[in-house]
Amino acid sequence: MTAPDLPRVGILGSRMRFEEKLIIAALEKRRIAFEWLDPRALFVTAGSVAATPGLVLNRELGHYRALYAASALEASGVTVVNTAAASTVCGDKWRTSAALVAAGIPTPTTTLAMSPDAALKALGEIGYPAVIKPLVGSWGRLVTLVRDEPMAAAVLEHIEALPSPQAHIVYLQALVPKADRDIRVVVVGGEPLGATHRTNDGWRTNVARGAVSEVCPLSDEIADLARRAAAAVGADIAGVDLIEDEEGRLTVLEVNDRVEFRGFQGAHTDIDVADRIVALLLARAES
């Protein structure tokens, strides 16, 4: 039975993963009615009254579909968590870097080159090794470590051959030494819930690439940076990735707006991430 005074919640997603099952279980536990919204079947007319619940949690896997579904639902008066504005920033590595820098949050030195030729010149100034990343993408895909100029020139020739004009805008980052592990902080409603170390044999540490998550003590500094990074990109629910350099200085790599927390939840059996997300949704509904 559903409690009559509780809101109806929409979950926007095309794939039912571990995280979505936990969120549904948390909704059921609190007796909150929900509706699964598959964006592959969704269309919205701007200015119309949406047929969906008035509060939607965005869990869509595809960046563009997540972004435009959020924007379209908002145009019909729906409250979407995270907002389309937050997804716009988080889903684009350059916008994220710019937001972090503007907020005075330490982040690796990042350069945006407007063509592959300009990228090669920029790399001459940045020095090697450096990292070339796609502006949009997750799970470490197409992130390329370039160790010297001939290698960079070859990678940039491949980039030049890509059909998308956006692919020719090249995001470059200095490689942070000692990147064998990174730190993931899950932030919900401005509160860092905890942190994990993610370790991998390779130089990328995404759980999707097989990285192992272990509990990382949530120091005041880590918590403060994570909180500020989530606020800088406007994300109510955020997975903030940080890294520690050789001198022990923390820098924020990226902020994920539709956070996967399977590794985090496995390490933190004392934290119920899904229930915290549901609590945030309830707070949003009440406000």
Added chain:
Amino acid sequence: MQNTVYGAECPECATEVQLPAEAYAHEILECLECRSELEIESVLPPKVTLAPDVEEDWGE
């Protein structure tokens, strides 16, 4: 071991695919016969379709 109570037909090899008792629509399964990745389209009635390929912009 999970109880499997519902059978659906794999669209690739026509083998009967068992859905776990606690299955949800939009979960991904693998056909044990042909190894195709399948998406549960509905639990009742049990129906699976070929899962979409991973797209470039998928992820967190």
